[in-house]
Every structure is written in structure tokens, then in C-alpha cells.
Amino acid sequence: MxxxxxxxxxxxxxxxxxxxxxxxxxxxxxxxxxxxxxxxxxxxxxxxxxxxxxxxxxxxxxxxxxxxxxxxxxxxxxxxxxxxxxxxxxxSSNHVAANGAYGDFMMQDVVHEIEKLDDAYKVPFMMHFRGFKYYEIAERLEIPIGTVKNRIHIARKELKGNLKVYASKN
The missing domain is CATH 1.10.1740.10 (RNA polymerase sigma factor, region 2, helix turn helix motif)
Incomplete structure (x- = not known):
């Protein structure tokens, strides 16, 4: 061939x-x-x-x-x-094994900041975090659904501001 x-x-x-x-x-x-x-x-x-x-x-x-x-x-x-x-x-590789200490400190800070929230914001935020839907939170707390959404938004905004030191971290 x-x-x-x-x-x-x-x-x-x-x-x-x-x-x-x-x-x-x-x-x-x-x-x-x-x-x-x-x-x-x-x-x-x-x-x-x-x-x-x-x-x-x-x-x-x-x-x-x-x-x-x-x-x-x-x-x-x-x-x-x-x-x-x-x-x-x-x-050898470029992978680094994290020991979890940084995550533990971050979690402690998050929990501390959540505890500092006013109950009016903390309760709906934690209920939503645990998986409740907006309408379920509104029914249980006997407040309008718009108020629930607003309070969760304010809680997130406040937490984001107080935890901005972690904004650029993984």
C-alpha cells in the first residue's frame, strides 16, 4: 500500500x-x-x-x-x-487539604451575628433557613407574606453587612 x-x-x-x-x-x-x-x-x-x-x-x-x-x-x-x-x-498536586478551622470560626461568627438580630427579623429568617415557605411563615407568625419577605430581606442585608469580612473568602 x-x-x-x-x-x-x-x-x-x-x-x-x-x-x-x-x-x-x-x-x-x-x-x-x-x-x-x-x-x-x-x-x-x-x-x-x-x-x-x-x-x-x-x-x-x-x-x-x-x-x-x-x-x-x-x-x-x-x-x-x-x-x-x-x-x-x-x-504532588496543587490541591490543599483544609483542616476546617476557618470554617468553624466563620460559622461561629455567623451564628453570633444571627443571635444579635432583632427577633422580628431573626424568627422569619431562621424559619426560611430551615425550609419553611414564605406563605407558611406568614401563616404561623400571623403576618402578611410581604412583611415576611421584607423581614427576611432585611435580615440578609444586615448579616451581609456584618459579615463582609468573609465576602471574598470561599
């Missing part, structure tokens, strides 16, 4: 490899890169293809092996070897 014939056969089959590439990478751009790398490898190694065998299966194998090689290379790049006596393998 000539290079031209092989290239034509490769071009006809290449579009059917994209769904498999998407399944492996789960990302459109990475799937395109994997597809391109697979076609390039297939074309540069066309002399290794046995004419009369299944070209599509050969391409799927190249794609799968390329994906596995790239994945292993990525994992090796993110692994450091500790050269101390114990030889620990440490996976």
Missing part, C-alpha cells in the same frame, strides 16, 4: 475514532489532541501495518496505547521520590 493509499484509508476512518478519544479523555480538546497524535503515529508507522488486516482495530490500539502512555507520563511527572531511608513515594 502506498503512502497516498494509506493516507486516504486513514482519512476515511479517522472520524470514527473521535468518540473513542472523547470516552478516554472526557475533554473535547484533549480528544482532538489524542486523535491527531494517533493519526500521526499511524502514518509514520504505516510500514508496520499489515495490509489486509483491520485498519480500524489497529488505529484503536494505537489510540488506547497512546492514551495510556500519556497518562503514565503525567502521573510520573507528578510523583516525587523521597531519597531518605524509607523511600516514600509522594504524589
Amino acid at each position: 502506498t503512502a497516498f493509499e494509506f493516507g486516504f484509508a486513514l482519512q476515511k476512518i479517522a472520524y470514527s475514532l473521535r468518540p473513542f478519544a472523547l470516552k478516554l479523555t472526557k475533554d473535547s480538546d484533549e480528544a482532538n489532541d489524542l486523535l491527531q497524535e494517533t493519526v500521526l503515529k499511524a502514518f509514520t508507522n504505516r510500514e508496520k501495518f499489515t495490509e489486509g488486516t483491520n485498519l480500524k482495530a489497529w488505529l484503536y490500539t494505537i489510540m488506547k496505547n497512546t492514551f495510556i502512555t500519556n497518562y503514565q507520563r503525567l502521573m510520573r511527572r507528578n510523583t516525587f521520590i523521597d531519597t531518605t531511608e524509607n523511600l516514600h513515594f509522594l504524589n
